[in-house]
Amino acid sequence: MQIAAPERCEGEARRFFRDLLGLEEIEKPEALRARGGCWFRAGQHQLHVGVEKHFRPAKKAHPAFSVDRVHDLFATLTNAGVPCQWDEPLGGYRRFYAEDPWGNRLEFTEADVRATDKEQS
Numbered sequence: 303m304q305i306a307a308p309e310r311c312e313g314e315a316r317r318f319f320r321d322l323l324g325l326e327e328i329e330k331p332e333a334l335r336a337r338g339g340c341w342f343r344a345g346q347h348q349l350h351v352g353v354e355k356h357f358r359p360a361k362k363a364h365p366a367f368s369v370d371r372v373h374d375l376f377a378t379l380t381n382a383g384v385p386c387q388w389d390e391p392l393g394g395y396r397r398f399y400a401e402d403p404w405g406n407r408l409e410f411t412e413a414d415v416r417a418t419d420k421e422q423s
Contacts (some may be wrong), residue, residue: 303347303365306354307339307404313401315340315351323375324381327351359405372396380402 307315319325325342338353344367369375378399380386384399397411 304350305351305365305392305402305406307351307358307406308357309338309355311351311353311404312338312340312395318324319349319351320385322379322384329394333411336374356418357404359401359407361405361407364409365398366397366406366409368410373409391419 316327319342320327325344328341328343328348330339330341339351342349343349348367371398376386376388379400384400386398388398391397391414394414395411396414397409400408400410402408
């Protein structure tokens with residue numbers, strides 16, 4: 303998946319996605335490095351932070367990340383000053399929205415075992 307960011311975003315991208323969220327940075331192919339941005343591994347998927355010349359943050363469209371201990375992540379992000387907001391559980395998942403350093407919307411979800419147990423009863 304790819305999200306857009308403004309020019310010279312690499313430092314903030316590394317602080318947010320690598321240092322705060324714990325994603326592994328992966329090397330961009332040589333042919334793409336001059337374009338800016340950086341890439342990360344998110345589980346079995348990749349997250350590409352790509353530079354967009356006339357950047358505007360995505361406020362509706364967003365990637366969703368499945369995480370363990372969603373409440374702990376919410377606390378970590380809010381303690382770091384990241385805007386976060388809980389949303390109603392949906393389909394057996396607890397979830398919240400956050401903003402990356404440039405205002406793009408991100409969703410973080412975790413299966414709610416209690417809700418799943420009730421659905422299976």
